Amino acid sequence: MTATTPNxxxxxxxxxxxxxxxxxxxxxxxxxxxxxxxxxxxxxLVLFGELEGTRSxxxxxxxxxxxxxxxxxxxxxxxxxxxxxxxLEPSDRGPREAALREAVEETGLDPAGVDILGTLPPLPVPxxxxxxxxxxxxxxxxxxxxxxxxxxTVDVFRVSVTDLVDPKNRASVEHTRWGRTxxxxxxxxxxxxxxxxxxxxxxxxxxxxxxxxxxxxRRTVPAR
Numbered sequence: 001m002t003a004t005t006p007n008x009x010x011x012x013x014x015x016x017x018x019x020x021x022x023x024x025x026x027x028x029x030x031x032x033x034x035x036x037x038x039x040x041x042x043x044x045l046v047l048f049g050e051l052e053g054t055r056s057x058x059x060x061x062x063x064x065x066x067x068x069x070x071x072x073x074x075x076x077x078x079x080x081x082x083x084x085x086x087x088l089e090p091s092d093r094g095p096r097e098a099a100l101r102e103a104v105e106e107t108g109l110d111p112a113g114v115d116i117l118g119t120l121p122p123l124p125v126p127x128x129x130x131x132x133x134x135x136x137x138x139x140x141x142x143x144x145x146x147x148x149x150x151x152x153t154v155d156v157f158r159v160s161v162t163d164l165v166d167p168k169n170r171a172s173v174e175h176t177r178w179g180r181t182x183x184x185x186x187x188x189x190x191x192x193x194x195x196x197x198x199x200x201x202x203x204x205x206x207x208x209x210x211x212x213x214x215x216x217x218r219r220t221v222p223a224r
Contacts (some may be wrong), residue, residue: 010057010058010059011048011058011059011060011062011063012058012117012138014060014209014210015048015117015118015136015138015209016117016118018118018120018136018205018208018209019117019118019119019120019136020118022120022121023120023121023204023205023208024204024208025121025123025200025201025204026204027123027124028182028183028184030126030180030182031123031124031125031126031182032124032126033124033126033129033131036124036131038129039124039129039130039131040087040128040129040130040131041087041088041095041122041130041131041132041133042085042086042087042088042098042125042130042131042132042133043085043086043088043095043096043098043099043102043119043132043133043134043135044082044083044084044085044099044102044132044133044134044135044201045066045083045084045085045099045100045102045103045114045135045137046065046083046120046134046135046136046137046201046205047065047066047083047084047103047109047114047137047138047139048063048064048065048136048137048138048139048161049063049064049065049066049138049139049142049158050062050063050139051063051064051160060161060162060165060209060211061160061161061162063160063161064158064159064160064161065158065159065161065164065202066083066084066103066107066109066139066145066156066157066158067081067082067083067156067157067158067159067192067194067198068081068082068083068084068106068107068147068153068155068156068157069081069082069153069154069155069156069157070082070152070153070154071150071151071152071153071154072154079224080195080196080198081192081193081194081195081198082197082198083134083198083201084099084102084103084106084107084109084156085098085099085102085103085106085132085135086098086102086105086106087130089101095119095122095133095135096116096119096135099116099133099135099137100114100116100135100137105148105149106147106148106149106152106153106156107145107146107147107148107153107156108143108144108145108146108148109143109144109145110141110143112141113139113140113141113142113143114137114138114139114140115137115138115139115140116135116136116137117136117137117138118135118136119133119134119135119136120133120134120135120136120201120205121133123197123200123201125197132197134201134205136205157192159189159192159194161206161211163189164187164189164194164202164206165206165211165212165213166213167213167214167215167216168215169187169188169189170185170186170187170188170213170215170216170217170219171186171187171188171215171219171220171221172184172185172186172217172219172220172221173186173193173195173196173199173220173221173222173223174220174223175223183220184196184199184200185199185200185202185203185204186199186221187199187202187203188221193221193223193224195223196223
């Protein structure tokens with residue numbers, strides 16, 4: 001009898017596979033753009049790193065994700081938690097380059113230590129008329145990060161995936177836009193509230209990856 005080698009897959013492989021097959025964002029009708037051709041293209045870097053002390057094939061619980069808090073004086077999404085990212089510039093060859101460039105400009109990370117894994121389908125952000133492409137990446141060699149331009153970003157930090165998927169840290173945010181109530185996934189880790197675009201991306205990714213843990217979806221927290 002011939003022995004077979006088990007198909008051991010780590011979190012990195014799962015993320016690569018997710019980029020290949022894509023994600024159904026399950027967009028609320030209120031988030032649909034009236035004219036997608038008029039939306040401004042943007043990209044964000046969804047950067048996963050291994051927690052200190054990880055010795056073997058990394059799983060979801062060995063990871064954290066890089067986030068930042070936007071400045072309170074910005075015209076849109078002020079004070080919210082977000083991924084590093086921004087609009088595509090004419091010099092960018094596509095979303096991958098734009099997401100990494102913006103992350104370097106905003107957090108000071110060393111791009112040589114970042115491995116881009118692919119892209120996910122763009123997600124509309126009607127309030128600022130953007131069509132944003134999430135770009136999952138793997139931090140092969142983590143570097144020091146900090147808020148570079150405090151007019152845009154006031155804090156940069158890493159949050160563990162274990163904390164994000166913990167049922168006690170899951171909730172929803174309800175807010176009103178254009179006369180209707182919108183409900184989006186949220187994560188509450190300490191004093192950090194992740195909701196809106198960033199909450200949707202993380203929640204749908206965790207669902208598609210099989211990393212999510214059942215939680216009380218009736219729980220709501222106020223937006224801030």
